[in-house]
Amino acid sequence: MIGQVIFIIILLGAAYLFGKNVARVRRNILLGRDTNRSDRPADRWAIMAKVALGQTKMVKRPVAAVMHFFIYVGFVIINLEVLEIMIDGIFGSHRVFSKPLGSLYGLLIGGFEILALLVLVSCVVFLARRNILKLKRFSGTEMTAWPKSDANYILAIEILLMSAFLTMNAADYKLQLLHFGHYVTAGSFPVSNLIAPLLPSGAGALVAIERGCWWFHIIGILAFLNYLPYSKHFHILLAFPNVYYSNLKPKGEFSNMASVTNEVKAMLDPSFVPETTEITRFGVKDVTDLTWKNLMEAYTCTECGRCTSVCPANITGKLLSPRKIMMDTRDRLTEVGNNIDKHGKDYTDDKTLLDNYITREELWACTTCNACVEACPVNINPLEIITEMRRYLVMEESQAPASLNNMFGNMENNGAPWKYSQADRLNWAEKA
Amino acid sequence: MEQIPTMAEMAAEGKEPEILFWVGCAGSFDERAQKITRDICKILQHVGISYAVLGTEESCTGDPAKRAGNEFLFQMQAMTNIEVLNGYNIKKIVTGCPHCFNTIRNEYPGLGGTYEVIHHTQLIQSLIDEGKLKAEGGESFKGRKITFHDPCYLGRANNVYEAPRAALEILDTELVEMKRCKSNGLCCGAGGAQMFKEPEKGNKEINDERMLDVIETGASVIASGCPFCMTMLTDGVKHMEKEQDIKVLDIAEITVRANGL
CATH class of the missing domain: 1.10.1060 (Fumarate Reductase Iron-sulfur Protein; Chain B, domain 2)
Incomplete structure (x- = not known):
């Protein structure tokens, strides 16, 4: 019960802060002069579907495109799991979707795990490209201390979140095998069963790990959400409206004042x-x-x-x-x-x-x-x-x-x- | 070559040409570009299209002024030109320069000048498609390695990538693409009014950078469709001391040579 109260307080606090930050960004954007970008809605939805959702302009650099796609799909789809975590947090349930979804639940959790692994690997490669290979594209006069740290923080946070998610599942899986408490047999764990042997076998320790990772994961996500408006990572949200409001005229046409x-x-x-x-x-x-x-x-x-x-x-x-x-x-x-x-x-x-x-x-x-x-x-x-x-x-x-x-x-x-x-x-x- | 008809003469005879050939400043004054201008006229005459030029009534479209930030001067030029064009009841325009093409096509309509505007490579493509233009009776380009340099204001600015290539494909040449081509094409360095100023401080000239792409293809001809690219690429070839190996030719010149016009 006390867990639920703390969870709800954290959730509301995070939502409030995020709302406030978004309102500030919106206020700042609207300091700009007016320009009409609401014509041709059908074309705008189409370009948004193609360029933002479909990421068609990423493919010019295939390596980055593939890994970015893993992270993108991982982010979007793993959010379904976050929905379950939220409901569990508020109502004190455990794996609330497992019953209504039945065997589909196992498929979903298994899919999330594979995506989580792909996200993790992609983030490690991205960190290596920035810090070990030192790609030229990530340097330049404007790439001062903050933009470089910002990029590394984002990748590190994503690695931590995915690790917590997988460790949580591993502990849960072991508890399921022990038929311990409310840990009902649910889900499939193609990735986390590989790390399960590394965890202790005592039920008490496993519960501590499972709960610890659960809290770390969800608080981490809420904290990350509030980091976005201060970070370049805000693109995950603004990319969509930004592409919707694209210039639809030929690129060579400059405005007549x-x-x-x-x-x-x-x-x-x-x-x-x-x-x-x-x-x-x-x-x-x-x-x-x-x-x-x-x-x-x-x-x-x-x-x-x-x-x-x-x-x-x-x-x-x-x-x-x-x-x-x-x-x-x-x-x-x-x-x-x-x-x-x-x-x-x-x-x-x-x-x-x-x-x-x-x-x-x-x-x-x-x-x-x-x-x-x-x-x-x-x-x-x-x-x-x-x-x-x-x-x-x-x-x-x-x-x-x-x-x-x-x-x-x-x-x-x-x-x-x-x-x-x-x-x-x-x-x-x-x-x- | 036949007499070049002007709009004023045509109007005096009560005639209206099918198409106006907008020559542009480079095409009018730059010696190298003048040759391309005459070649475009040869093509028009060869296929028997009724055309005319404005001659001394033509004035700069205002493109370099606009790109440099001088909107006043641009609009003065634009409105004066539009008055002349509308006065002659012009409906269709072919330009010899991607900058003129872009400006008249995209920026004049908002100021009262709406015309069907095509670039000369598009005209050549449509003449080929209609079967009016072939590649016979002249110099053979068969098997020669040719690469096409996409002018920014034709390619990225207006998505015209295929027309100039169609004009080359008919020659039965070996068309080789540079690693930076089409929408990824590298600028020659002249756009944005850079043609009329010294470059800012750097470690290299842009046209020299472009030459590396050209040399990598092993092409003996660089084809282009822009008088400013022509100047920059020709200079680049000189800097690299490749004048013996690499020629820079406009699509119109190549077409004229291939047809022996």
């Missing part, structure tokens, strides 16, 4: 009366100039570095790293959010995403080739942030590199990026 359209129309036609639009900054200087979708993407990024590994600028040693663009955006947004929590809604510090986080040199290194956008398994678009920040530099600060200013001048004067007269535009025909 409505505020500029009004001004240009007024210049070309003095009688034009623009619709009154909110006067905002041209382009992006700080995170609040970005759209909520850009900000959602920053929280969705799991720092896998596929974007950076295909970026032509990064490959050739330039400062630009699309992953850093996303991580900087998230870090700055977290900072802005913390400021609001501490000092109220109207507080502004003297920092901005531009210069304090992302340098101009990074922005000017981009070739707008869309390789980063194509590479992202969850359809994040670092390129949009880069071009929006260029818009700020050019239109608010007139701070383009001198050679680009020359190009602009040529275009204004002769209608070409080079210094050739428009009157000579057909000269090629005479050389025929």
Whole structure:
């Protein structure tokens, strides 16, 4: 009874904390400007099913794709077991699903065990790739102490949770064989029966191990849930809405700024009366100039570095790293959010995403080739942030590199990026 | 080569061409690209499509301004061009440049300019499909190793991967793909207005990096469909001192050679 009360208190506490953290992330995301991503719902569900649920963009790197798939399927399916654990915890039952499911229960538990083993092995391999093989993709200027530890914590926690799950089953299995107490014969244990011989044979010790692992497993899951909003691992939840709200237009299409359209129309036609639009900054200087979708993407990024590994600028040693663009955006947004929590809604510090986080040199290194956008398994678009920040530099600060200013001048004067007269535009025909 | 018809002349005669050939700035002024422009005209004339160019009425689409962040300049260019295009009642446009193609196709409709826009490799593909264009009567490319460099604004930006390859397949060549091709293609380094500025500090040029992919295929011809890629790839071949072994050719040039036009 006392166990049930403690369990319910922990469960409610964890749910409350998680709700609070999610609300804070949501508030931060909604600090962004509005953008319409609710059109074409059928196409959006389809792309979510394909890219998020079906993970079709992961397969470009088959080794990582297969192991990631094990962890993903393991996570989703083992959650059925967590449901049972929750019910058992609240009502003080033991393996509550075993009776109604009958022989199917054995199949399920056996399946969970195999998945748990696959998750465990995948996590070990992933840890080795990061810390022993030291894959280049997991290094870079933005991969400082915290992002590296974050990745290792996630993998270590998953290994611990899966180990606890399997050890719990092993102890349970042995108790079942002893026909001890309420440990009814239920389930099949293809993996944990292999570790069962390592456990003590006394019923008292086995119960202690079974209960200990049960509590460790469920408290571990609830703690992990609350770690998510602070971690790159939040992608397991945000990947779905993030892909749903994907850009459905061709990748080459950059937005036409409505505020500029009004001004240009007024210049070309003095009688034009623009619709009154909110006067905002041209382009992006700080995170609040970005759209909520850009900000959602920053929280969705799991720092896998596929974007950076295909970026032509990064490959050739330039400062630009699309992953850093996303991580900087998230870090700055977290900072802005913390400021609001501490000092109220109207507080502004003297920092901005531009210069304090992302340098101009990074922005000017981009070739707008869309390789980063194509590479992202969850359809994040670092390129949009880069071009929006260029818009700020050019239109608010007139701070383009001198050679680009020359190009602009040529275009204004002769209608070409080079210094050739428009009157000579057909000269090629005479050389025929 | 026949006289190049302009829209102004056609309009004066009360005629409307089937298709407008949007030449682009590189195609108009860059010497290498001018040759490709003339080759596109040769193809149009060879198959007897009624076409015209804007000539001195054409102006930059505004692409490099937009990618560099100068939305004002882009929209000024766009609206001026749209006024000209709509004034001539243009319905269909073929471009000689993926950047022009992308900009007019995707970014002009929102500003009042809606046209059917194709890239010249798509035109060549459709002419092959219709049986109007073959690969006969000219230089034989049979058995030669050719690799295609996907321009970012044709490939990833607009998902056009097959049209340029179809134009090569008809030649009975050995089409070899680079390890980074199609949606994984590596940029030549010119996009995003990089063409008009010095690269930021790094340890390598992007086109030199791309050359490694090319050399690995053992191809003797790099085919492309973009005047900016053409410049970058040609420079890359020079840096690697491979001018004797590797030629860079546009799909239009290859088509013209194969047909002896």
